[in-house]
Amino acid sequence: MFFKLNALSTVKMRLPLLPISMLILGNNKTLPLVETSTSPPVSSRHRLLKLIAHLIPRYERCSCSECEVVSGIFGNAFWHENISPTVHQWLNKESSTRLPMAAFPHLRKICNSGFIVDSNGSNSYLIHPQRMALPTLYISGGRPLLVTPQTSFLAHKYMKLHQPGFRHERVVVEGFGHSDLLIGEESCEKVFPHILSHIRSANGDEQQGRNVHINVAEGKKVFSDSEADQYQYEEGFGIITWFSPFVVLLLAFLLVSQLARLFL
Ligand SMILES: [Zn+2]
Incomplete structure (x- = not known):
């Protein structure tokens, strides 16, 4: 729904790395x-x-x-210490033997927009929140x-605003970082219980007849989200404070220099 990249991913997406790769x-x-x-x-x-992928920070x-x-190419998707050697071996040698990249230009548009857009870069999805009448759970790595x-x-706030009748x-x-939330050695103890708890609660809400029509009509705040709201996002972590335009240009220059050395 929303895509707020960390500093390194932002630099990689802003630079023309992906167009060059394609x-x-x-x-x-x-x-x-x-x-x-x-x-x-x-192929060559x-x-x-x-070869170039090995050089990317x-x-x-x-x-x-x-x-x-x-x-x-993609960035580290998990912290290595969180996944077992067996899963790491299976992931790299058996599961993901090829990397389909045709959709990456679309993914870049989404990442640079900060929220989901269609392949033309247009905001075609978030303008229809009524289509997402369902309970949701969001899990991020800390x-x-x-x-x-x-x-x-942001996704949590969006759904609470537009679908207040659902949990x-x-x-x-x-x-945890990213995919290690689901494939981590300790995911079954630290992550999956949140999913099971949410499913049980959402099912309970449905069985008790708590639905969007009744709650919206009565104007009640149905669920408290104090746990999620306790998280304070640090605005200072954004790219603006980490990299000046000069540094971005310098990185671009270094990248082009590396590519020129490889090609020439
Ligand atoms: Zn690895």
Whole structure:
């Protein structure tokens, strides 16, 4: 719904990294990640992009080549200490053997807009909040990767404003980043209980006949969200305070220099 990137992701999205990557990819927008003796040969275009991906800054480095390519292009999606070696191995060697990138330009438009837009960059979805008449739960990691907890903070506020008759809850789980919320070794203890609790509560609301029509008509504030509202987003974490335009231009120059060295 909303996409508030952290500082590193913002810089990567503002720079023309993705358009350049799409040019390098050419017609085949699916990047092969796992190379085996039986897999088809990797094209020179794909090999070049994988080489460049290794040079892109990220929060955590990894000894696994496939993981390095994905985190270079997409960014670190999880804190390594939160996932088991078994899941890491399965993720990089069995589950995600290819990286389809055709949708990435659309994703870039969404990230740079700060909220979901269609492929033309138009605000086609958030103008129809009436279509989302349902209870919702938002879970953010308290040790942000890719996006900040403001992402779920805004979505939660949006739904409470437009669909006040349904239960909307939000949790920030300390120590987690992004996808490790769902694939982490301790997710079953620290994350999943929030999901189960929300489902049970939402089912209970439905069985008790608490619905949007009655509650909106009576003008009641149906649910308190004190837990979620306790979170105070630090505005100072934004890109404006972290990177001046000069620094962004300097980074762009360094990137172009690196690419020129690779091509020439
Ligand atoms: Zn890794």
